[in-house]
Amino acid sequence: MCVESEIRVGSIVVVKVGRNEIEVVVTEIGENRWKVKKVGGNHEFAVSKIERVLGENPSVPEDEPVAAETADTETDDGIDGAENGIPPSEDAEDAGNPNAPDEPEEEPNPAPESGHAEKKLSLLEAAAQVLKRSRTPLNTKEILAKVIESGLWTPNGGKTPEQSLYSAIFREINTKENPRFRKSAEKKGSFEYNR
Template sequence: MAANHEHRFGVTKMKKAEVKIGGKYYANVSGNRCEIQIDAEKPRGGWDATNLATGKKILIKSAQRLLGEVGAKRGRAKVTTEGNVTVVENEPATVETIGGESSTAVAVLKKPRKAKTESTETRDAGEKRLSCVAAALKVLGESSEPMNAQELITAMESKGYWTSPGGKTPHATLYSAILRDLAKGDDSKFVKTERGRFTVRG
């Protein structure tokens, strides 16, 4: 039965280079899966080992009889009678047949590929804040009344449109930028309604 499961579910058997003296492995012994410990390598090939369940000395003739290292992560999977595997976890799994005999074969399950995450550049671009002037225009566009530079700075920060990068007088910086825009005449985006108060050009 175990041999059939190994054939059906593609158990990954070990290679000689992966076997270490003193290592503990799962092995197929007399058709049954058990835990063994490798004691020594034999000069003509194979290894002397101990069945950890019975304490008996056994001979492992080939690395292909080893089914994996003890302690490796294993998930669980269920197998229908037709042999379709429903994966519950992503690591190599103990396999059980539904409505039938349980099997001790190890099914090798592929890990799913990680979904691609958006690049840092794309994410950062989406999070860019408005410039000071653009934020001021947005606030004025939402306001029915003209505002001065200090009121604009307060509204911009409270709405989350813009925050001062550390300047001590952001309102003075904004005021100067608005005056430069007003110098464009009819092409300016701001309109001065009275001393120190502005709105947007309609």
């Protein structure tokens, strides 16, 4: 474990999430906990233990004040000053000051042009579509190959997608009243679309 006095807002530290150690940036310091943000990502979460300090984030000035607890000062725009790295006193002063420097506001993502967001299919949904079109029973390796080939699903880095698909199909067969899949009577280890 590291020395807590070394930890400041903007410090790059290592925390354990499950069995994995990940690098995060400290965004807020509270009582017996730290709010951190994954390096290179937007995922923010709280931790109660920091494994070690790697260094300071070069984008945060060293004279950054450290909040003893989470500041509850909220401006009229709904943004918490402590989360933006602005000391609460400056944030409160600037909120009512019309001569305060303008900060660029983040604009929300515009809606897609077509009006429908393109939703990615799950592997199970894509497998159902492939089996629906297939005239012959297919095993999970064949289903996976056709799913990827047709572009219905792209691998997400899992090591055994065939086994995941196999268990998902069996789960649906065993738990749903009207499953989309059935075991093939003519080809062992294969599945058909339940028409």
